[in-house]
Amino acid sequence: MDFEWTEDQQAYREGIIAFSRRELGRDLESRDHESSFPLDEWKKCAAFGLQALPVPECYGGADASPLTIIGAMEALGYGCADNGLIFSLNAQMWACEYPLVRFGTEEQKARYLPAMCDGSLIAAHGMSEPGSGSDAFGLTTTAERREGGYVLSGSKTFVTNAPVADLFVVFARTGPAKGFGGLSCFLLERDTPGLTVGAPIHKMGLRTSPMSELFFDGCVVDQDQVLGRANGGMLVFTAAMERERSLILASTIGTMQRQLEQSISYAREREQFGQPIGKFQAVAHRIVDMKLRLETARLLLYRLGWLMERGDDVTLDSALTKLHLSECFVHSSMDAVQVYGGYGYMSEYGLERDLRDAMGSKLYSGTSEIQRNLAARLLGL
Amino acid sequence: MRIEDRIRRFILVDLNWRGDPEELSDHYPLIDNDVIDSLGIFETVGYLEDVEGIQVSDEDLVPENFATIRAIASLVASKNGG
Numbered sequence: 001m002d003f004e005w006t007e008d009q010q011a012y013r014e015g016i017i018a019f020s021r022r023e024l025g026r027d028l029e030s031r032d033h034e035s036s037f038p039l040d041e042w043k044k045c046a047a048f049g050l051q052a053l054p055v056p057e058c059y060g061g062a063d064a065s066p067l068t069i070i071g072a073m074e075a076l077g078y079g080c081a082d083n084g085l086i087f088s089l090n091a092q093m094w095a096c097e098y099p100l101v102r103f104g105t106e107e108q109k110a111r112y113l114p115a116m117c118d119g120s121l122i123a124a125h126g127m128s129e130p131g132s133g134s135d136a137f138g139l140t141t142t143a144e145r146r147e148g149g150y151v152l153s154g155s156k157t158f159v160t161n162a163p164v165a166d167l168f169v170v171f172a173r174t175g176p177a178k179g180f181g182g183l184s185c186f187l188l189e190r191d192t193p194g195l196t197v198g199a200p201i202h203k204m205g206l207r208t209s210p211m212s213e214l215f216f217d218g219c220v221v222d223q224d225q226v227l228g229r230a231n232g233g234m235l236v237f238t239a240a241m242e243r244e245r246s247l248i249l250a251s252t253i254g255t256m257q258r259q260l261e262q263s264i265s266y267a268r269e270r271e272q273f274g275q276p277i278g279k280f281q282a283v284a285h286r287i288v289d290m291k292l293r294l295e296t297a298r299l300l301l302y303r304l305g306w307l308m309e310r311g312d313d314v315t316l317d318s319a320l321t322k323l324h325l326s327e328c329f330v331h332s333s334m335d336a337v338q339v340y341g342g343y344g345y346m347s348e349y350g351l352e353r354d355l356r357d358a359m360g361s362k363l364y365s366g367t368s369e370i371q372r373n374l375a376a377r378l379l380g381l
Numbered sequence: 382m383r384i385e386d387r388i389r390r391f392i393l394v395d396l397n398w399r400g401d402p403e404e405l406s407d408h409y410p411l412i413d414n415d416v417i418d419s420l421g422i423f424e425t426v427g428y429l430e431d432v433e434g435i436q437v438s439d440e441d442l443v444p445e446n447f448a449t450i451r452a453i454a455s456l457v458a459s460k461n462g463g
Contacts, residue, residue, distance in 0.1 A: 137419055179413075179418065180418065181413070181444035182444065231445070313427070315423065374420065380397075
Protein backbone atom coordinates (compact mmCIF):
# COMPACT_ATOMS: atom_id res chain seq x y z
CA MET A 1 0.00 0.00 0.00
CA ASP A 2 1.15 3.48 -0.84
CA PHE A 3 -0.13 6.30 1.35
CA GLU A 4 1.82 9.05 -0.37
CA TRP A 5 0.08 11.84 -2.20
CA THR A 6 1.17 12.44 -5.76
CA GLU A 7 3.31 15.51 -6.37
CA ASP A 8 0.31 17.33 -7.85
CA GLN A 9 -1.93 16.40 -4.93
CA GLN A 10 0.71 17.46 -2.40
CA ALA A 11 1.25 20.78 -4.15
CA TYR A 12 -2.51 21.33 -4.23
CA ARG A 13 -2.77 20.60 -0.51
CA GLU A 14 0.02 23.00 0.31
CA GLY A 15 -1.64 25.61 -1.87
CA ILE A 16 -4.91 25.22 0.02
CA ILE A 17 -3.19 25.55 3.39
CA ALA A 18 -1.43 28.73 2.27
CA PHE A 19 -4.62 30.13 0.73
CA SER A 20 -6.79 29.39 3.73
CA ARG A 21 -4.28 30.83 6.22
CA ARG A 22 -3.98 33.96 4.12
CA GLU A 23 -7.60 34.51 3.11
CA LEU A 24 -9.99 32.66 5.44
CA GLY A 25 -11.04 32.90 9.06
CA ARG A 26 -10.85 36.69 9.34
CA ASP A 27 -12.51 38.11 12.47
CA LEU A 28 -13.66 34.61 13.27
CA GLU A 29 -14.21 35.15 16.98
CA SER A 30 -16.58 38.06 16.37
CA ARG A 31 -18.28 36.44 13.38
CA ASP A 32 -18.87 33.31 15.45
CA HIS A 33 -20.34 35.49 18.20
CA GLU A 34 -22.61 37.26 15.71
CA SER A 35 -23.45 34.14 13.65
CA SER A 36 -22.23 35.96 10.56
CA PHE A 37 -21.68 34.12 7.27
CA PRO A 38 -18.49 35.24 5.44
CA LEU A 39 -19.82 35.74 1.92
CA ASP A 40 -16.55 37.34 0.81
CA GLU A 41 -14.61 34.26 1.91
CA TRP A 42 -17.15 32.00 0.21
CA LYS A 43 -16.36 33.82 -3.03
CA LYS A 44 -12.62 33.51 -2.40
CA CYS A 45 -13.07 29.76 -1.94
CA ALA A 46 -14.89 29.64 -5.27
CA ALA A 47 -12.16 31.66 -6.97
CA PHE A 48 -9.66 29.15 -5.60
CA GLY A 49 -11.81 26.33 -7.00
CA LEU A 50 -13.08 24.59 -3.88
CA GLN A 51 -16.80 24.54 -4.74
CA ALA A 52 -15.85 23.16 -8.16
CA LEU A 53 -14.11 20.05 -6.82
CA PRO A 54 -16.83 17.42 -7.46
CA VAL A 55 -18.25 18.97 -10.63
CA PRO A 56 -17.31 17.83 -14.17
CA GLU A 57 -15.05 20.16 -16.12
CA CYS A 58 -17.69 20.81 -18.77
CA TYR A 59 -19.76 22.66 -16.15
CA GLY A 60 -16.84 24.65 -14.78
CA GLY A 61 -15.73 22.05 -12.28
CA ALA A 62 -12.49 20.32 -11.40
CA ASP A 63 -13.79 16.74 -11.65
CA ALA A 64 -11.55 15.80 -8.72
CA SER A 65 -11.28 12.20 -7.54
CA PRO A 66 -12.51 11.21 -4.06
CA LEU A 67 -8.97 10.96 -2.67
CA THR A 68 -8.00 14.32 -4.15
CA ILE A 69 -11.10 15.83 -2.53
CA ILE A 70 -10.26 14.17 0.77
CA GLY A 71 -6.74 15.57 0.62
CA ALA A 72 -8.05 19.01 -0.28
CA MET A 73 -10.63 19.12 2.50
CA GLU A 74 -8.11 17.83 5.03
CA ALA A 75 -5.80 20.67 4.03
CA LEU A 76 -8.66 23.15 4.29
CA GLY A 77 -9.49 21.96 7.80
CA TYR A 78 -5.85 22.35 8.76
CA GLY A 79 -5.47 25.85 7.39
CA CYS A 80 -8.92 27.29 8.05
CA ALA A 81 -10.27 27.54 11.59
CA ASP A 82 -13.76 28.49 10.39
CA ASN A 83 -15.53 25.13 10.63
CA GLY A 84 -18.83 26.84 9.83
CA LEU A 85 -17.63 28.07 6.46
CA ILE A 86 -16.30 24.59 5.70
CA PHE A 87 -19.65 23.10 6.72
CA SER A 88 -21.46 25.39 4.29
CA LEU A 89 -19.06 24.37 1.53
CA ASN A 90 -19.76 20.71 2.29
CA ALA A 91 -23.52 21.32 2.20
CA GLN A 92 -23.15 22.89 -1.22
CA MET A 93 -20.94 20.16 -2.66
CA TRP A 94 -22.46 16.93 -1.34
CA ALA A 95 -26.13 17.68 -0.83
CA CYS A 96 -26.65 19.99 -3.81
CA GLU A 97 -23.92 19.79 -6.46
CA TYR A 98 -23.45 16.02 -6.26
CA PRO A 99 -27.14 15.10 -6.81
CA LEU A 100 -27.33 17.63 -9.64
CA VAL A 101 -24.28 16.09 -11.28
CA ARG A 102 -25.64 12.59 -10.91
CA PHE A 103 -29.36 13.05 -11.54
CA GLY A 104 -29.78 16.42 -13.24
CA THR A 105 -30.89 16.90 -16.82
CA GLU A 106 -28.45 18.62 -19.16
CA GLU A 107 -30.55 21.77 -18.88
CA GLN A 108 -30.52 21.68 -15.07
CA LYS A 109 -26.77 21.09 -14.94
CA ALA A 110 -26.01 23.85 -17.42
CA ARG A 111 -28.31 26.26 -15.59
CA TYR A 112 -26.97 25.75 -12.07
CA LEU A 113 -23.60 24.02 -11.86
CA PRO A 114 -21.35 26.70 -13.41
CA ALA A 115 -22.78 29.30 -11.02
CA MET A 116 -22.39 26.92 -8.08
CA CYS A 117 -18.74 26.47 -8.99
CA ASP A 118 -17.94 30.15 -9.44
CA GLY A 119 -19.50 31.10 -6.11
CA SER A 120 -22.34 33.19 -7.49
CA LEU A 121 -24.99 30.62 -6.58
CA ILE A 122 -25.36 29.22 -3.07
CA ALA A 123 -27.52 26.14 -2.64
CA ALA A 124 -29.30 24.52 0.28
CA HIS A 125 -30.73 21.05 0.85
CA GLY A 126 -34.05 20.59 2.62
CA MET A 127 -35.05 17.17 3.91
CA SER A 128 -35.60 17.35 7.68
CA GLU A 129 -38.94 18.54 8.94
CA PRO A 130 -40.19 19.36 12.42
CA GLY A 131 -41.61 15.83 12.69
CA SER A 132 -38.99 13.88 10.73
CA GLY A 133 -35.25 13.98 11.39
CA SER A 134 -33.58 10.58 11.79
CA ASP A 135 -36.79 9.14 10.32
CA ALA A 136 -36.06 11.13 7.19
CA PHE A 137 -38.57 9.36 5.00
CA GLY A 138 -41.37 10.17 7.41
CA LEU A 139 -41.63 13.64 5.90
CA THR A 140 -45.06 15.14 5.33
CA THR A 141 -44.41 17.96 2.85
CA THR A 142 -46.56 17.21 -0.18
CA ALA A 143 -46.27 18.02 -3.86
CA GLU A 144 -49.61 17.66 -5.58
CA ARG A 145 -49.65 17.06 -9.29
CA ARG A 146 -51.00 19.94 -11.35
CA GLU A 147 -50.91 20.45 -15.10
CA GLY A 148 -47.31 21.19 -16.02
CA GLY A 149 -45.94 20.75 -12.54
CA TYR A 150 -46.61 20.44 -8.82
CA VAL A 151 -47.84 22.48 -5.87
CA LEU A 152 -45.77 22.11 -2.69
CA SER A 153 -47.20 22.51 0.80
CA GLY A 154 -45.36 21.99 4.05
CA SER A 155 -42.11 23.03 5.68
CA LYS A 156 -38.47 22.08 6.23
CA THR A 157 -36.17 22.77 9.13
CA PHE A 158 -32.42 22.76 9.83
CA VAL A 159 -31.72 23.87 6.26
CA THR A 160 -28.02 24.78 6.10
CA ASN A 161 -27.25 27.80 3.90
CA ALA A 162 -30.95 28.65 3.54
CA PRO A 163 -30.70 32.30 4.69
CA VAL A 164 -28.20 33.05 1.92
CA ALA A 165 -29.21 30.44 -0.66
CA ASP A 166 -30.36 31.08 -4.20
CA LEU A 167 -31.41 27.50 -4.93
CA PHE A 168 -33.09 24.85 -2.77
CA VAL A 169 -32.97 21.10 -3.28
CA VAL A 170 -36.06 19.85 -1.43
CA PHE A 171 -37.98 16.63 -1.07
CA ALA A 172 -41.74 16.17 -0.97
CA ARG A 173 -44.26 13.38 -1.07
CA THR A 174 -45.69 12.87 -4.56
CA GLY A 175 -46.98 9.34 -4.49
CA PRO A 176 -49.38 7.29 -2.46
CA ALA A 177 -46.74 4.84 -1.19
CA LYS A 178 -45.68 5.37 2.41
CA GLY A 179 -42.11 5.85 3.58
CA PHE A 180 -39.50 6.29 0.89
CA GLY A 181 -41.73 5.05 -1.90
CA GLY A 182 -43.50 8.19 -3.00
CA LEU A 183 -40.91 10.93 -2.74
CA SER A 184 -39.66 13.33 -5.37
CA CYS A 185 -36.86 15.86 -5.35
CA PHE A 186 -37.39 19.44 -6.57
CA LEU A 187 -35.15 22.36 -7.46
CA LEU A 188 -36.66 25.60 -6.19
CA GLU A 189 -35.22 29.00 -6.92
CA ARG A 190 -35.41 31.52 -4.13
CA ASP A 191 -37.98 33.74 -5.83
CA THR A 192 -40.43 30.87 -6.42
CA PRO A 193 -43.90 32.12 -5.42
CA GLY A 194 -45.10 30.43 -2.24
CA LEU A 195 -41.59 29.74 -0.93
CA THR A 196 -40.61 31.58 2.25
CA VAL A 197 -37.24 31.41 3.96
CA GLY A 198 -37.63 31.61 7.73
CA ALA A 199 -35.57 33.57 10.21
CA PRO A 200 -32.05 32.32 10.95
CA ILE A 201 -31.83 29.53 13.52
CA HIS A 202 -29.17 30.07 16.19
CA LYS A 203 -26.96 27.13 17.00
CA MET A 204 -24.49 25.86 19.58
CA GLY A 205 -21.71 25.72 17.00
CA LEU A 206 -20.98 26.11 13.29
CA ARG A 207 -22.42 29.57 13.77
CA THR A 208 -20.84 31.07 10.68
CA SER A 209 -22.86 28.58 8.63
CA PRO A 210 -26.35 30.06 8.36
CA MET A 211 -29.45 27.91 8.86
CA SER A 212 -33.18 28.47 8.74
CA GLU A 213 -36.56 26.90 8.07
CA LEU A 214 -38.36 26.83 4.73
CA PHE A 215 -42.10 27.16 4.25
CA PHE A 216 -44.07 26.09 1.18
CA ASP A 217 -47.55 27.56 0.86
CA GLY A 218 -49.08 26.76 -2.49
CA CYS A 219 -45.60 26.79 -3.96
CA VAL A 220 -45.89 26.13 -7.70
CA VAL A 221 -43.04 24.23 -9.35
CA ASP A 222 -42.66 23.38 -13.01
CA GLN A 223 -42.29 19.80 -14.13
CA ASP A 224 -38.77 20.52 -15.34
CA GLN A 225 -37.71 21.41 -11.79
CA VAL A 226 -37.98 17.78 -10.69
CA LEU A 227 -34.50 16.39 -10.01
CA GLY A 228 -34.31 12.76 -11.01
CA ARG A 229 -37.46 10.81 -11.74
CA ALA A 230 -40.87 11.58 -10.26
CA ASN A 231 -41.26 9.31 -7.21
CA GLY A 232 -37.51 8.63 -7.46
CA GLY A 233 -36.52 11.04 -4.69
CA MET A 234 -35.39 8.25 -2.40
CA LEU A 235 -32.52 7.47 -4.74
CA VAL A 236 -31.51 11.13 -5.01
CA PHE A 237 -31.52 11.49 -1.24
CA THR A 238 -29.69 8.27 -0.40
CA ALA A 239 -27.04 8.87 -3.05
CA ALA A 240 -26.43 12.40 -1.77
CA MET A 241 -26.32 11.23 1.84
CA GLU A 242 -23.87 8.46 1.12
CA ARG A 243 -21.53 10.90 -0.59
CA GLU A 244 -22.00 13.44 2.20
CA ARG A 245 -21.46 10.82 4.91
CA SER A 246 -18.24 9.80 3.20
CA LEU A 247 -16.67 13.21 2.71
CA ILE A 248 -18.23 15.78 5.01
CA LEU A 249 -15.78 15.14 7.84
CA ALA A 250 -12.58 15.01 5.78
CA SER A 251 -11.75 18.51 6.99
CA THR A 252 -11.85 17.34 10.61
CA ILE A 253 -8.67 15.34 10.00
CA GLY A 254 -6.93 18.64 9.32
CA THR A 255 -8.61 20.28 12.30
CA MET A 256 -7.53 17.44 14.61
CA GLN A 257 -3.98 17.69 13.22
CA ARG A 258 -3.98 21.41 14.06
CA GLN A 259 -5.38 20.76 17.54
CA LEU A 260 -2.69 18.14 18.14
CA GLU A 261 0.14 20.42 17.06
CA GLN A 262 -1.24 23.26 19.17
CA SER A 263 -1.59 20.99 22.19
CA ILE A 264 1.97 19.64 21.86
CA SER A 265 3.35 23.13 21.51
CA TYR A 266 1.39 24.39 24.51
CA ALA A 267 2.32 21.36 26.65
CA ARG A 268 6.01 22.00 25.93
CA GLU A 269 5.84 25.72 26.74
CA ARG A 270 3.38 25.95 29.60
CA GLU A 271 5.06 25.31 32.95
CA GLN A 272 3.42 24.36 36.23
CA PHE A 273 5.05 23.03 39.38
CA GLY A 274 8.45 23.83 37.87
CA GLN A 275 8.24 21.90 34.61
CA PRO A 276 6.43 21.85 31.28
CA ILE A 277 2.98 20.34 31.68
CA GLY A 278 3.82 17.85 28.93
CA LYS A 279 6.11 16.14 31.42
CA PHE A 280 3.08 15.17 33.47
CA GLN A 281 1.81 11.82 32.26
CA ALA A 282 -1.82 12.88 32.64
CA VAL A 283 -1.23 15.54 29.99
CA ALA A 284 1.15 13.53 27.81
CA HIS A 285 -1.15 10.52 27.67
CA ARG A 286 -4.08 12.72 26.70
CA ILE A 287 -2.06 14.08 23.78
CA VAL A 288 -1.01 10.58 22.74
CA ASP A 289 -4.69 9.63 22.66
CA MET A 290 -5.33 12.62 20.39
CA LYS A 291 -2.58 11.37 18.07
CA LEU A 292 -4.01 7.85 18.06
CA ARG A 293 -7.50 9.10 17.23
CA LEU A 294 -6.15 11.28 14.45
CA GLU A 295 -4.25 8.42 12.82
CA THR A 296 -7.05 5.85 13.05
CA ALA A 297 -9.56 8.37 11.69
CA ARG A 298 -7.21 9.29 8.86
CA LEU A 299 -6.66 5.65 7.92
CA LEU A 300 -10.39 4.92 7.82
CA LEU A 301 -11.00 7.98 5.67
CA TYR A 302 -8.17 7.30 3.23
CA ARG A 303 -9.30 3.69 2.87
CA LEU A 304 -12.83 4.87 2.18
CA GLY A 305 -11.52 7.21 -0.51
CA TRP A 306 -9.57 4.33 -2.02
CA LEU A 307 -12.70 2.16 -2.09
CA MET A 308 -14.68 4.98 -3.70
CA GLU A 309 -12.07 5.34 -6.42
CA ARG A 310 -12.35 1.60 -7.12
CA GLY A 311 -16.11 2.00 -7.48
CA ASP A 312 -16.86 -0.34 -4.57
CA ASP A 313 -20.06 -0.25 -2.54
CA VAL A 314 -19.14 1.94 0.45
CA THR A 315 -22.42 1.97 2.36
CA LEU A 316 -20.93 0.26 5.41
CA ASP A 317 -17.55 1.97 5.19
CA SER A 318 -19.06 5.42 4.90
CA ALA A 319 -21.21 4.84 7.99
CA LEU A 320 -18.23 3.57 10.01
CA THR A 321 -16.01 6.42 8.84
CA LYS A 322 -18.56 9.11 9.61
CA LEU A 323 -19.21 7.57 13.02
CA HIS A 324 -15.54 7.28 13.94
CA LEU A 325 -14.47 10.69 12.64
CA SER A 326 -17.26 12.54 14.40
CA GLU A 327 -16.60 10.85 17.73
CA CYS A 328 -12.83 11.36 17.39
CA PHE A 329 -13.41 15.03 16.56
CA VAL A 330 -15.51 15.59 19.68
CA HIS A 331 -13.08 13.72 21.97
CA SER A 332 -10.01 15.44 20.60
CA SER A 333 -11.67 18.84 20.82
CA MET A 334 -12.44 18.16 24.48
CA ASP A 335 -8.88 16.99 25.06
CA ALA A 336 -7.44 20.12 23.48
CA VAL A 337 -9.55 22.27 25.81
CA GLN A 338 -8.41 20.19 28.79
CA VAL A 339 -4.72 20.47 27.86
CA TYR A 340 -5.05 24.25 27.70
CA GLY A 341 -6.95 24.32 31.00
CA GLY A 342 -8.68 27.62 31.71
CA TYR A 343 -7.28 29.16 28.55
CA GLY A 344 -8.94 26.45 26.49
CA TYR A 345 -12.26 27.60 27.86
CA MET A 346 -11.67 31.15 26.66
CA SER A 347 -12.95 32.19 23.24
CA GLU A 348 -9.76 33.81 22.03
CA TYR A 349 -7.92 30.49 21.65
CA GLY A 350 -10.65 29.04 19.41
CA LEU A 351 -10.59 25.65 21.11
CA GLU A 352 -13.97 26.03 22.77
CA ARG A 353 -15.37 27.00 19.35
CA ASP A 354 -13.88 23.84 17.81
CA LEU A 355 -15.58 21.82 20.55
CA ARG A 356 -18.96 23.46 19.94
CA ASP A 357 -18.50 22.95 16.20
CA ALA A 358 -17.47 19.33 16.70
CA MET A 359 -20.64 18.43 18.62
CA GLY A 360 -22.71 18.93 15.48
CA SER A 361 -20.76 16.25 13.64
CA LYS A 362 -22.45 13.56 15.76
CA LEU A 363 -25.84 14.86 14.65
CA TYR A 364 -25.79 16.05 11.05
CA SER A 365 -25.79 13.72 8.03
CA GLY A 366 -27.20 11.00 10.26
CA THR A 367 -26.60 10.85 13.99
CA SER A 368 -24.05 8.47 15.49
CA GLU A 369 -26.97 6.26 16.49
CA ILE A 370 -28.23 6.12 12.89
CA GLN A 371 -24.72 5.28 11.64
CA ARG A 372 -24.55 2.41 14.14
CA ASN A 373 -28.02 1.23 13.10
CA LEU A 374 -26.96 1.30 9.47
CA ALA A 375 -23.75 -0.61 10.17
CA ALA A 376 -25.57 -3.17 12.33
CA ARG A 377 -28.07 -3.79 9.56
CA LEU A 378 -25.30 -4.26 7.02
CA LEU A 379 -23.58 -6.71 9.35
CA GLY A 380 -26.74 -8.81 9.22
CA LEU A 381 -28.01 -7.90 12.70
CA MET B 382 -37.19 -22.57 -8.61
CA ARG B 383 -39.27 -19.69 -9.98
CA ILE B 384 -37.72 -16.23 -9.79
CA GLU B 385 -40.60 -15.16 -7.51
CA ASP B 386 -39.71 -17.92 -5.06
CA ARG B 387 -36.03 -17.03 -5.09
CA ILE B 388 -36.91 -13.41 -4.30
CA ARG B 389 -39.25 -14.57 -1.54
CA ARG B 390 -36.45 -16.65 -0.02
CA PHE B 391 -34.09 -13.66 -0.23
CA ILE B 392 -36.62 -11.51 1.65
CA LEU B 393 -37.14 -14.12 4.35
CA VAL B 394 -33.51 -15.11 4.81
CA ASP B 395 -31.35 -12.12 3.85
CA LEU B 396 -33.68 -9.25 4.65
CA ASN B 397 -34.67 -11.21 7.74
CA TRP B 398 -38.34 -10.29 7.45
CA ARG B 399 -40.12 -11.29 10.64
CA GLY B 400 -43.69 -11.32 9.33
CA ASP B 401 -45.84 -14.31 8.46
CA PRO B 402 -44.29 -16.08 5.44
CA GLU B 403 -47.79 -17.10 4.35
CA GLU B 404 -48.62 -13.44 3.80
CA LEU B 405 -45.69 -12.92 1.47
CA SER B 406 -47.55 -13.59 -1.77
CA ASP B 407 -46.35 -12.41 -5.16
CA HIS B 408 -48.64 -9.37 -4.83
CA TYR B 409 -48.04 -8.49 -1.16
CA PRO B 410 -47.14 -4.75 -0.97
CA LEU B 411 -43.49 -4.79 0.09
CA ILE B 412 -42.94 -1.06 0.57
CA ASP B 413 -46.25 -0.20 2.16
CA ASN B 414 -45.76 -3.02 4.68
CA ASP B 415 -42.13 -2.13 5.48
CA VAL B 416 -40.83 -5.41 4.08
CA ILE B 417 -38.38 -3.37 2.01
CA ASP B 418 -37.21 -0.06 3.44
CA SER B 419 -34.77 2.47 2.02
CA LEU B 420 -31.76 0.36 2.95
CA GLY B 421 -33.49 -2.88 1.98
CA ILE B 422 -33.94 -1.65 -1.55
CA PHE B 423 -30.17 -1.42 -1.96
CA GLU B 424 -29.70 -4.84 -0.39
CA THR B 425 -32.24 -6.12 -2.90
CA VAL B 426 -30.31 -4.47 -5.72
CA GLY B 427 -27.17 -6.19 -4.44
CA TYR B 428 -29.00 -9.52 -4.53
CA LEU B 429 -30.35 -8.94 -8.03
CA GLU B 430 -26.92 -8.00 -9.36
CA ASP B 431 -24.87 -10.63 -7.52
CA VAL B 432 -27.23 -13.60 -7.59
CA GLU B 433 -29.69 -12.97 -10.40
CA GLY B 434 -27.00 -11.50 -12.62
CA ILE B 435 -28.78 -8.39 -13.83
CA GLN B 436 -27.49 -4.82 -13.83
CA VAL B 437 -29.80 -2.40 -12.01
CA SER B 438 -29.41 1.23 -13.09
CA ASP B 439 -30.38 4.43 -11.28
CA GLU B 440 -33.34 4.65 -13.66
CA ASP B 441 -34.64 1.34 -12.35
CA LEU B 442 -34.64 2.50 -8.73
CA VAL B 443 -38.22 3.63 -8.46
CA PRO B 444 -40.80 2.20 -6.05
CA GLU B 445 -42.86 0.70 -8.85
CA ASN B 446 -40.09 -1.81 -9.56
CA PHE B 447 -39.91 -2.96 -5.93
CA ALA B 448 -43.54 -2.69 -4.88
CA THR B 449 -44.18 -6.46 -4.91
CA ILE B 450 -42.32 -9.70 -5.51
CA ARG B 451 -44.02 -9.86 -8.89
CA ALA B 452 -42.76 -6.36 -9.76
CA ILE B 453 -39.19 -7.33 -8.87
CA ALA B 454 -39.53 -10.50 -10.92
CA SER B 455 -40.79 -8.44 -13.84
CA LEU B 456 -37.76 -6.16 -13.54
CA VAL B 457 -35.49 -9.21 -13.69
CA ALA B 458 -37.41 -10.59 -16.65
CA SER B 459 -37.21 -7.30 -18.53
CA LYS B 460 -33.45 -7.16 -17.97
CA ASN B 461 -33.16 -10.69 -19.28
CA GLY B 462 -35.10 -9.79 -22.37
CA GLY B 463 -38.38 -11.23 -21.10
